[in-house]
Amino acid sequence: MVNTTTELHFLTIREASELIRSRQLSPVELTRAFLNRIEATDDQLHSFITLLSDQALEQARTAEAEIIAGAYKGPLHGIPIALKDLYDTAGIRTTSGSRVDTSRIPTEDSTATARLKDAGTVLLGKLAMHEYALGGPDWTTGFEPARNPWNLAHITGGSSSGSGAAVAAGQAMGTLGSCTGGSIRGPASLCGIVGLKATYGRVSRAGVVTLSWSQDHCGPMTWTVEDTAYMLQALAGHDPKDPTTSTAPVPDYSLSLREDVKGLTIGVPRHFFFDPHPSVNSEVVSTVEKGLTALQDLGANLVDVTIPSLDQVRAANIVIMLSEAFAFHEKNLKSRPLEFGDMVRARFRIGGLFSSSDYIQAQRVRKMIKRNFADVLKKVDLLVTPTMTQPAPAFEGYDATSTVRGPSFTAPYNVTGLPAISIPCGFTASGLPVGMQIAGKPFDEPTVIQAAYTYQQHARWYQQRPSF
Numbered sequence: 001m002v003n004t005t006t007e008l009h010f011l012t013i014r015e016a017s018e019l020i021r022s023r024q025l026s027p028v029e030l031t032r033a034f035l036n037r038i039e040a041t042d043d044q045l046h047s048f049i050t051l052l053s054d055q056a057l058e059q060a061r062t063a064e065a066e067i068i069a070g071a072y073k074g075p076l077h078g079i080p081i082a083l084k085d086l087y088d089t090a091g092i093r094t095t096s097g098s099r100v101d102t103s104r105i106p107t108e109d110s111t112a113t114a115r116l117k118d119a120g121t122v123l124l125g126k127l128a129m130h131e132y133a134l135g136g137p138d139w140t141t142g143f144e145p146a147r148n149p150w151n152l153a154h155i156t157g158g159s160s161s162g163s164g165a166a167v168a169a170g171q172a173m174g175t176l177g178s179c180t181g182g183s184i185r186g187p188a189s190l191c192g193i194v195g196l197k198a199t200y201g202r203v204s205r206a207g208v209v210t211l212s213w214s215q216d217h218c219g220p221m222t223w224t225v226e227d228t229a230y231m232l233q234a235l236a237g238h239d240p241k242d243p244t245t246s247t248a249p250v251p252d253y254s255l256s257l258r259e260d261v262k263g264l265t266i267g268v269p270r271h272f273f274f275d276p277h278p279s280v281n282s283e284v285v286s287t288v289e290k291g292l293t294a295l296q297d298l299g300a301n302l303v304d305v306t307i308p309s310l311d312q313v314r315a316a317n318i319v320i321m322l323s324e325a326f327a328f329h330e331k332n333l334k335s336r337p338l339e340f341g342d343m344v345r346a347r348f349r350i351g352g353l354f355s356s357s358d359y360i361q362a363q364r365v366r367k368m369i370k371r372n373f374a375d376v377l378k379k380v381d382l383l384v385t386p387t388m389t390q391p392a393p394a395f396e397g398y399d400a401t402s403t404v405r406g407p408s409f410t411a412p413y414n415v416t417g418l419p420a421i422s423i424p425c426g427f428t429a430s431g432l433p434v435g436m437q438i439a440g441k442p443f444d445e446p447t448v449i450q451a452a453y454t455y456q457q458h459a460r461w462y463q464q465r466p467s468f
Contacts, residue, residue, distance in 0.1 A: 047082075084160050089113055121174075127161075146164075153396065154190075163184075167221055180211045190391065196232060212321040213328075220232055257449070258454075264300045267379070269304075272311070277406070284428075295384065312365050322351030366415050
Protein backbone atom coordinates (compact mmCIF):
# COMPACT_ATOMS: atom_id res chain seq x y z
CA MET A 1 0.00 0.00 0.00
CA VAL A 2 1.16 3.54 -0.72
CA ASN A 3 0.46 6.73 1.15
CA THR A 4 0.80 9.96 -0.84
CA THR A 5 -0.49 12.42 1.78
CA THR A 6 1.47 15.50 2.78
CA GLU A 7 1.61 15.29 6.60
CA LEU A 8 4.53 17.18 8.15
CA HIS A 9 6.41 13.95 8.82
CA PHE A 10 6.37 13.20 5.09
CA LEU A 11 7.86 16.53 4.03
CA THR A 12 11.34 16.39 2.51
CA ILE A 13 14.18 18.46 3.92
CA ARG A 14 13.94 20.75 0.90
CA GLU A 15 10.21 21.31 1.38
CA ALA A 16 10.48 21.83 5.13
CA SER A 17 13.50 24.13 4.91
CA GLU A 18 11.71 26.42 2.46
CA LEU A 19 8.74 26.66 4.82
CA ILE A 20 10.99 27.23 7.85
CA ARG A 21 13.06 29.89 6.13
CA SER A 22 9.92 31.79 5.09
CA ARG A 23 8.55 31.33 8.65
CA GLN A 24 5.51 29.44 7.42
CA LEU A 25 6.56 26.44 9.54
CA SER A 26 7.97 26.42 13.04
CA PRO A 27 10.82 23.98 13.86
CA VAL A 28 8.94 23.29 17.09
CA GLU A 29 5.77 22.32 15.22
CA LEU A 30 7.82 20.16 12.85
CA THR A 31 9.70 18.45 15.68
CA ARG A 32 6.47 17.71 17.55
CA ALA A 33 5.07 16.12 14.38
CA PHE A 34 8.04 13.76 14.22
CA LEU A 35 7.92 12.93 17.92
CA ASN A 36 4.23 12.11 17.49
CA ARG A 37 5.05 9.97 14.47
CA ILE A 38 7.70 8.06 16.42
CA GLU A 39 5.30 7.53 19.33
CA ALA A 40 2.64 6.21 16.94
CA THR A 41 4.88 3.85 14.97
CA ASP A 42 8.00 2.78 16.81
CA ASP A 43 6.33 0.00 18.75
CA GLN A 44 6.05 -1.64 15.31
CA LEU A 45 9.31 -0.50 13.70
CA HIS A 46 11.81 -0.45 16.60
CA SER A 47 13.90 2.16 14.79
CA PHE A 48 15.05 3.98 17.95
CA ILE A 49 17.30 2.86 20.77
CA THR A 50 17.25 6.23 22.57
CA LEU A 51 14.57 8.89 22.04
CA LEU A 52 15.47 12.47 23.04
CA SER A 53 12.05 14.15 23.12
CA ASP A 54 12.80 16.92 25.64
CA GLN A 55 16.20 17.76 24.17
CA ALA A 56 14.77 17.77 20.64
CA LEU A 57 12.06 20.26 21.58
CA GLU A 58 14.64 22.45 23.33
CA GLN A 59 16.84 22.44 20.22
CA ALA A 60 13.80 23.20 18.05
CA ARG A 61 12.95 26.22 20.23
CA THR A 62 16.53 27.43 19.93
CA ALA A 63 16.41 27.03 16.15
CA GLU A 64 13.11 28.90 16.00
CA ALA A 65 14.52 31.80 18.05
CA GLU A 66 17.63 31.99 15.87
CA ILE A 67 15.59 32.10 12.68
CA ILE A 68 13.26 34.78 14.05
CA ALA A 69 16.37 36.79 14.98
CA GLY A 70 17.58 36.56 11.38
CA ALA A 71 20.35 34.04 12.04
CA TYR A 72 19.21 31.43 9.52
CA LYS A 73 21.98 28.85 9.07
CA GLY A 74 20.85 27.09 5.89
CA PRO A 75 18.66 24.24 4.67
CA LEU A 76 19.26 22.02 7.72
CA HIS A 77 18.29 24.67 10.29
CA GLY A 78 15.44 23.32 12.41
CA ILE A 79 15.37 19.97 10.58
CA PRO A 80 14.72 16.86 12.75
CA ILE A 81 17.31 14.12 12.20
CA ALA A 82 18.54 11.00 13.99
CA LEU A 83 21.87 9.19 14.26
CA LYS A 84 22.93 5.58 14.02
CA ASP A 85 23.89 4.63 17.56
CA LEU A 86 27.63 4.47 16.92
CA TYR A 87 28.01 8.23 16.44
CA ASP A 88 29.29 9.68 19.71
CA THR A 89 26.94 12.20 21.34
CA ALA A 90 28.21 14.11 24.37
CA GLY A 91 26.21 13.20 27.46
CA ILE A 92 23.98 10.77 25.54
CA ARG A 93 24.57 7.05 25.62
CA THR A 94 26.02 5.48 22.49
CA THR A 95 25.49 1.72 22.56
CA SER A 96 26.59 0.49 19.10
CA GLY A 97 23.64 -1.90 19.51
CA SER A 98 25.56 -3.99 22.05
CA ARG A 99 25.28 -4.91 25.72
CA VAL A 100 29.03 -4.28 25.90
CA ASP A 101 28.39 -0.54 25.51
CA THR A 102 24.83 -0.27 26.78
CA SER A 103 25.86 2.26 29.46
CA ARG A 104 28.57 4.06 27.51
CA ILE A 105 28.15 7.85 27.60
CA PRO A 106 30.68 9.79 25.47
CA THR A 107 32.03 13.10 26.72
CA GLU A 108 32.40 14.60 23.22
CA ASP A 109 30.37 14.65 20.01
CA SER A 110 31.69 12.90 16.94
CA THR A 111 32.76 15.34 14.25
CA ALA A 112 29.73 14.40 12.14
CA THR A 113 27.41 14.95 15.11
CA ALA A 114 29.01 18.33 15.79
CA ARG A 115 28.81 19.46 12.16
CA LEU A 116 25.13 18.62 11.89
CA LYS A 117 24.52 20.41 15.18
CA ASP A 118 26.39 23.46 13.86
CA ALA A 119 24.13 23.37 10.78
CA GLY A 120 21.13 23.76 13.09
CA THR A 121 19.64 20.27 13.03
CA VAL A 122 17.38 18.94 15.77
CA LEU A 123 18.46 15.55 17.16
CA LEU A 124 15.47 13.26 17.73
CA GLY A 125 17.48 10.32 19.03
CA LYS A 126 19.84 7.42 18.42
CA LEU A 127 18.90 4.65 16.04
CA ALA A 128 18.87 0.87 16.01
CA MET A 129 21.70 -0.91 14.22
CA HIS A 130 23.24 -4.31 13.81
CA GLU A 131 25.61 -4.87 16.72
CA TYR A 132 28.90 -3.04 16.15
CA ALA A 133 27.84 -2.51 12.53
CA LEU A 134 28.19 -6.21 11.69
CA GLY A 135 26.02 -8.71 13.55
CA GLY A 136 22.34 -8.80 12.81
CA PRO A 137 19.45 -9.03 12.86
CA ASP A 138 20.18 -10.80 16.15
CA TRP A 139 17.78 -11.04 19.10
CA THR A 140 20.61 -12.22 21.40
CA THR A 141 21.99 -8.67 21.57
CA GLY A 142 19.17 -7.50 23.84
CA PHE A 143 18.02 -4.96 21.22
CA GLU A 144 14.94 -5.50 19.07
CA PRO A 145 15.80 -5.51 15.34
CA ALA A 146 14.31 -2.69 13.27
CA ARG A 147 11.60 -3.66 10.79
CA ASN A 148 10.97 -2.64 7.21
CA PRO A 149 8.16 -0.08 6.82
CA TRP A 150 7.19 -1.54 3.42
CA ASN A 151 6.49 -4.90 5.06
CA LEU A 152 7.00 -5.36 8.79
CA ALA A 153 7.70 -9.06 8.32
CA HIS A 154 10.86 -8.17 6.37
CA ILE A 155 14.29 -6.94 7.39
CA THR A 156 15.66 -3.47 6.67
CA GLY A 157 19.14 -4.56 5.70
CA GLY A 158 22.11 -3.53 7.76
CA SER A 159 23.95 -2.47 9.52
CA SER A 160 22.24 0.94 9.46
CA SER A 161 18.89 -0.71 10.07
CA GLY A 162 17.14 1.95 12.13
CA SER A 163 18.53 4.67 9.87
CA GLY A 164 16.80 3.13 6.86
CA ALA A 165 13.53 2.38 8.63
CA ALA A 166 13.26 5.82 10.26
CA VAL A 167 13.57 7.76 7.00
CA ALA A 168 11.25 5.45 5.07
CA ALA A 169 8.58 5.60 7.77
CA GLY A 170 8.69 9.37 8.25
CA GLN A 171 10.25 9.17 11.72
CA ALA A 172 13.18 11.45 10.77
CA MET A 173 13.91 13.72 7.82
CA GLY A 174 17.48 12.50 7.55
CA THR A 175 19.75 10.07 9.32
CA LEU A 176 23.39 9.08 9.38
CA GLY A 177 24.54 5.59 8.61
CA SER A 178 27.98 4.03 8.44
CA CYS A 179 29.22 1.78 5.66
CA THR A 180 31.99 -0.85 5.59
CA GLY A 181 30.62 -3.32 3.08
CA GLY A 182 27.33 -1.69 2.13
CA SER A 183 25.69 -0.59 5.37
CA ILE A 184 24.39 2.72 4.00
CA ARG A 185 23.41 1.67 0.49
CA GLY A 186 22.00 -1.71 1.54
CA PRO A 187 19.31 -0.42 3.92
CA ALA A 188 18.66 2.46 1.53
CA SER A 189 17.89 -0.01 -1.24
CA LEU A 190 15.77 -2.35 0.89
CA CYS A 191 13.84 0.53 2.52
CA GLY A 192 13.29 2.53 -0.68
CA ILE A 193 15.29 5.63 0.26
CA VAL A 194 18.51 7.40 -0.82
CA GLY A 195 21.87 6.54 0.77
CA LEU A 196 25.27 7.97 -0.14
CA LYS A 197 28.71 6.64 0.70
CA ALA A 198 31.05 9.45 -0.30
CA THR A 199 34.69 8.96 -1.27
CA TYR A 200 36.90 7.59 1.51
CA GLY A 201 38.27 10.65 3.26
CA ARG A 202 35.44 13.01 2.30
CA VAL A 203 33.58 12.69 5.63
CA SER A 204 35.26 12.47 9.03
CA ARG A 205 34.91 9.30 11.10
CA ALA A 206 36.29 10.85 14.29
CA GLY A 207 34.11 9.80 17.22
CA VAL A 208 32.41 7.02 15.26
CA VAL A 209 32.85 3.52 16.67
CA THR A 210 35.18 1.54 14.42
CA LEU A 211 34.44 -1.63 12.51
CA SER A 212 37.22 -1.59 9.92
CA TRP A 213 39.55 1.43 9.93
CA SER A 214 40.51 1.20 6.28
CA GLN A 215 37.00 0.58 4.90
CA ASP A 216 34.61 2.50 7.19
CA HIS A 217 32.68 5.40 5.68
CA CYS A 218 30.09 7.77 7.15
CA GLY A 219 27.22 9.24 5.21
CA PRO A 220 23.63 10.49 4.95
CA MET A 221 20.39 8.61 4.36
CA THR A 222 17.35 10.62 3.26
CA TRP A 223 14.14 10.46 1.25
CA THR A 224 15.47 12.37 -1.78
CA VAL A 225 18.76 13.06 -3.54
CA GLU A 226 18.60 16.78 -2.81
CA ASP A 227 18.20 16.09 0.91
CA THR A 228 21.29 13.87 0.79
CA ALA A 229 23.21 16.68 -0.94
CA TYR A 230 22.26 19.12 1.82
CA MET A 231 23.44 16.73 4.53
CA LEU A 232 26.67 15.93 2.72
CA GLN A 233 27.39 19.66 2.45
CA ALA A 234 27.33 19.95 6.23
CA LEU A 235 29.39 16.79 6.79
CA ALA A 236 32.12 17.00 4.16
CA GLY A 237 35.58 18.41 4.69
CA HIS A 238 38.92 17.92 6.36
CA ASP A 239 39.02 17.15 10.07
CA PRO A 240 42.28 17.24 12.06
CA LYS A 241 40.81 14.59 14.37
CA ASP A 242 40.67 12.13 11.46
CA PRO A 243 44.01 11.96 9.59
CA THR A 244 42.40 10.00 6.75
CA THR A 245 40.21 12.96 5.76
CA SER A 246 41.10 14.78 2.58
CA THR A 247 42.12 18.43 2.35
CA ALA A 248 40.57 18.66 -1.13
CA PRO A 249 38.12 21.59 -1.42
CA VAL A 250 34.45 20.80 -0.81
CA PRO A 251 32.26 21.82 -3.77
CA ASP A 252 28.75 23.22 -3.54
CA TYR A 253 26.72 20.06 -3.96
CA SER A 254 23.50 21.99 -4.53
CA LEU A 255 24.89 22.96 -7.95
CA SER A 256 24.56 19.29 -8.94
CA LEU A 257 20.81 19.31 -8.33
CA ARG A 258 19.97 19.78 -11.99
CA GLU A 259 18.50 17.44 -14.55
CA ASP A 260 21.16 16.62 -17.12
CA VAL A 261 22.91 13.36 -18.03
CA LYS A 262 23.30 14.14 -21.72
CA GLY A 263 26.69 13.03 -22.96
CA LEU A 264 27.64 11.15 -19.79
CA THR A 265 29.14 7.72 -20.43
CA ILE A 266 27.81 5.10 -18.05
CA GLY A 267 29.71 1.84 -17.65
CA VAL A 268 27.61 -1.28 -17.02
CA PRO A 269 29.59 -4.30 -15.69
CA ARG A 270 27.01 -6.89 -16.73
CA HIS A 271 29.38 -9.83 -16.24
CA PHE A 272 29.10 -9.52 -12.46
CA PHE A 273 26.03 -7.47 -11.57
CA PHE A 274 23.52 -8.53 -14.22
CA ASP A 275 24.40 -12.05 -15.37
CA PRO A 276 22.20 -14.87 -13.99
CA HIS A 277 23.45 -16.12 -10.62
CA PRO A 278 21.71 -18.28 -7.96
CA SER A 279 22.21 -15.49 -5.38
CA VAL A 280 20.87 -12.69 -7.59
CA ASN A 281 17.14 -11.98 -7.85
CA SER A 282 15.94 -11.68 -11.46
CA GLU A 283 13.28 -9.08 -10.53
CA VAL A 284 15.97 -6.84 -9.08
CA VAL A 285 18.04 -7.11 -12.26
CA SER A 286 15.10 -6.45 -14.60
CA THR A 287 14.00 -3.45 -12.52
CA VAL A 288 17.46 -1.87 -12.70
CA GLU A 289 17.64 -2.61 -16.43
CA LYS A 290 14.57 -0.38 -16.80
CA GLY A 291 16.41 2.29 -14.83
CA LEU A 292 19.36 2.05 -17.20
CA THR A 293 17.04 2.38 -20.18
CA ALA A 294 15.59 5.52 -18.62
CA LEU A 295 19.07 7.02 -18.20
CA GLN A 296 19.80 6.21 -21.83
CA ASP A 297 16.54 7.84 -22.92
CA LEU A 298 17.57 10.91 -20.93
CA GLY A 299 20.75 11.21 -23.00
CA ALA A 300 23.39 9.07 -21.28
CA ASN A 301 25.56 6.68 -23.28
CA LEU A 302 25.60 3.10 -21.97
CA VAL A 303 28.76 1.03 -22.44
CA ASP A 304 29.35 -2.53 -21.28
CA VAL A 305 32.58 -2.73 -19.25
CA THR A 306 34.61 -5.51 -17.70
CA ILE A 307 36.24 -5.28 -14.27
CA PRO A 308 38.39 -8.42 -14.01
CA SER A 309 38.78 -8.66 -10.22
CA LEU A 310 35.15 -8.31 -9.12
CA ASP A 311 34.89 -11.96 -8.11
CA GLN A 312 37.64 -11.39 -5.53
CA VAL A 313 36.14 -8.31 -3.91
CA ARG A 314 33.98 -10.08 -1.32
CA ALA A 315 36.89 -12.14 0.03
CA ALA A 316 39.20 -9.13 0.30
CA ASN A 317 36.47 -7.05 1.96
CA ILE A 318 35.74 -9.71 4.57
CA VAL A 319 39.34 -10.61 5.43
CA ILE A 320 40.29 -6.94 5.89
CA MET A 321 37.07 -6.09 7.74
CA LEU A 322 37.16 -8.98 10.21
CA SER A 323 40.90 -8.70 10.84
CA GLU A 324 40.61 -5.02 11.68
CA ALA A 325 37.41 -5.57 13.69
CA PHE A 326 39.08 -8.27 15.80
CA ALA A 327 42.01 -5.95 16.49
CA PHE A 328 39.61 -3.26 17.70
CA HIS A 329 37.42 -5.53 19.85
CA GLU A 330 40.01 -8.09 21.00
CA LYS A 331 40.19 -6.92 24.62
CA ASN A 332 36.43 -7.11 25.20
CA LEU A 333 36.10 -10.37 23.26
CA LYS A 334 38.52 -11.93 25.75
CA SER A 335 37.27 -10.28 28.94
CA ARG A 336 33.51 -9.93 28.28
CA PRO A 337 32.63 -12.45 25.55
CA LEU A 338 29.10 -13.25 26.76
CA GLU A 339 28.04 -9.61 26.54
CA PHE A 340 28.34 -9.77 22.74
CA GLY A 341 25.45 -11.13 20.71
CA ASP A 342 25.96 -14.61 19.28
CA MET A 343 26.29 -13.47 15.69
CA VAL A 344 28.83 -10.70 16.05
CA ARG A 345 30.91 -12.63 18.59
CA ALA A 346 31.28 -15.49 16.12
CA ARG A 347 32.16 -13.15 13.26
CA PHE A 348 34.72 -11.17 15.24
CA ARG A 349 36.39 -14.38 16.38
CA ILE A 350 36.83 -15.41 12.76
CA GLY A 351 38.87 -12.24 12.37
CA GLY A 352 41.22 -13.57 15.02
CA LEU A 353 41.85 -16.70 12.96
CA PHE A 354 43.23 -14.91 9.91
CA SER A 355 47.00 -14.77 9.69
CA SER A 356 49.10 -11.70 8.96
CA SER A 357 49.71 -13.29 5.56
CA ASP A 358 45.96 -13.49 4.92
CA TYR A 359 45.59 -9.81 5.73
CA ILE A 360 48.53 -8.74 3.58
CA GLN A 361 47.32 -10.84 0.63
CA ALA A 362 43.85 -9.28 0.96
CA GLN A 363 45.44 -5.83 0.85
CA ARG A 364 47.38 -6.84 -2.28
CA VAL A 365 44.13 -7.97 -3.90
CA ARG A 366 42.60 -4.66 -2.85
CA LYS A 367 45.31 -2.72 -4.70
CA MET A 368 44.67 -4.79 -7.80
CA ILE A 369 40.93 -4.10 -7.55
CA LYS A 370 41.57 -0.36 -7.20
CA ARG A 371 43.76 -0.42 -10.32
CA ASN A 372 41.06 -2.28 -12.26
CA PHE A 373 38.41 0.27 -11.30
CA ALA A 374 40.75 3.18 -12.08
CA ASP A 375 41.37 1.77 -15.56
CA VAL A 376 37.64 1.46 -16.27
CA LEU A 377 36.88 4.92 -14.91
CA LYS A 378 39.31 6.41 -17.43
CA LYS A 379 36.82 5.34 -20.11
CA VAL A 380 33.48 6.09 -18.42
CA ASP A 381 32.07 8.78 -16.17
CA LEU A 382 29.95 6.55 -13.93
CA LEU A 383 29.15 2.93 -13.17
CA VAL A 384 25.52 1.87 -12.68
CA THR A 385 24.37 -1.45 -11.19
CA PRO A 386 21.77 -2.91 -8.86
CA THR A 387 22.52 -1.94 -5.25
CA MET A 388 21.62 -5.30 -3.72
CA THR A 389 21.37 -8.84 -5.01
CA GLN A 390 17.92 -9.34 -3.44
CA PRO A 391 14.92 -7.37 -2.19
CA ALA A 392 14.43 -7.35 1.58
CA PRO A 393 14.19 -10.93 2.91
CA ALA A 394 11.62 -11.92 5.51
CA PHE A 395 12.70 -12.38 9.13
CA GLU A 396 11.18 -15.85 9.14
CA GLY A 397 13.70 -18.28 7.72
CA TYR A 398 16.32 -15.57 7.20
CA ASP A 399 19.81 -17.02 6.78
CA ALA A 400 22.33 -14.56 8.22
CA THR A 401 25.18 -16.30 6.42
CA SER A 402 23.68 -15.11 3.12
CA THR A 403 25.41 -11.77 3.72
CA VAL A 404 28.82 -13.41 3.42
CA ARG A 405 28.01 -15.89 0.66
CA GLY A 406 27.62 -15.05 -3.01
CA PRO A 407 28.49 -11.72 -4.63
CA SER A 408 28.26 -8.34 -2.93
CA PHE A 409 27.20 -5.44 -5.14
CA THR A 410 28.15 -2.81 -2.54
CA ALA A 411 31.53 -4.04 -1.22
CA PRO A 412 33.49 -3.02 -4.36
CA TYR A 413 33.06 0.62 -3.39
CA ASN A 414 34.21 0.11 0.19
CA VAL A 415 37.29 -1.76 -0.98
CA THR A 416 38.10 0.96 -3.51
CA GLY A 417 36.80 3.92 -1.51
CA LEU A 418 34.90 5.27 -4.52
CA PRO A 419 31.71 7.33 -4.07
CA ALA A 420 28.44 5.45 -4.55
CA ILE A 421 24.78 6.27 -4.02
CA SER A 422 21.69 4.06 -3.90
CA ILE A 423 18.43 5.52 -5.19
CA PRO A 424 14.98 3.92 -5.52
CA CYS A 425 14.22 2.57 -9.00
CA GLY A 426 11.04 0.55 -8.56
CA PHE A 427 9.37 -2.30 -6.71
CA THR A 428 9.06 -6.05 -6.95
CA ALA A 429 5.68 -7.62 -7.70
CA SER A 430 5.23 -8.09 -3.93
CA GLY A 431 5.79 -4.38 -3.27
CA LEU A 432 9.35 -4.42 -1.95
CA PRO A 433 11.71 -1.60 -3.00
CA VAL A 434 14.62 -2.04 -5.41
CA GLY A 435 17.64 0.26 -5.43
CA MET A 436 19.91 1.35 -8.27
CA GLN A 437 23.55 2.10 -7.46
CA ILE A 438 25.46 4.91 -9.17
CA ALA A 439 29.22 5.12 -8.53
CA GLY A 440 31.84 7.54 -9.75
CA LYS A 441 35.45 8.67 -9.73
CA PRO A 442 37.25 9.69 -6.52
CA PHE A 443 35.72 12.88 -5.07
CA ASP A 444 33.35 13.19 -8.02
CA GLU A 445 30.27 13.20 -5.82
CA PRO A 446 28.88 16.09 -7.92
CA THR A 447 28.48 13.89 -11.02
CA VAL A 448 27.09 11.01 -8.96
CA ILE A 449 24.54 13.33 -7.34
CA GLN A 450 23.59 14.94 -10.66
CA ALA A 451 22.91 11.60 -12.34
CA ALA A 452 20.95 10.37 -9.34
CA TYR A 453 18.90 13.58 -9.21
CA THR A 454 18.18 13.45 -12.94
CA TYR A 455 16.88 9.89 -12.69
CA GLN A 456 14.90 10.67 -9.54
CA GLN A 457 13.12 13.61 -11.15
CA HIS A 458 12.28 11.48 -14.16
CA ALA A 459 11.10 8.36 -12.32
CA ARG A 460 9.57 10.11 -9.28
CA TRP A 461 9.56 7.04 -7.06
CA TYR A 462 9.85 9.41 -4.09
CA GLN A 463 6.16 10.17 -4.49
CA GLN A 464 5.32 6.73 -3.06
CA ARG A 465 5.45 6.15 0.70
CA PRO A 466 4.93 2.98 2.72
CA SER A 467 1.67 2.65 4.63
CA PHE A 468 1.57 0.35 7.62
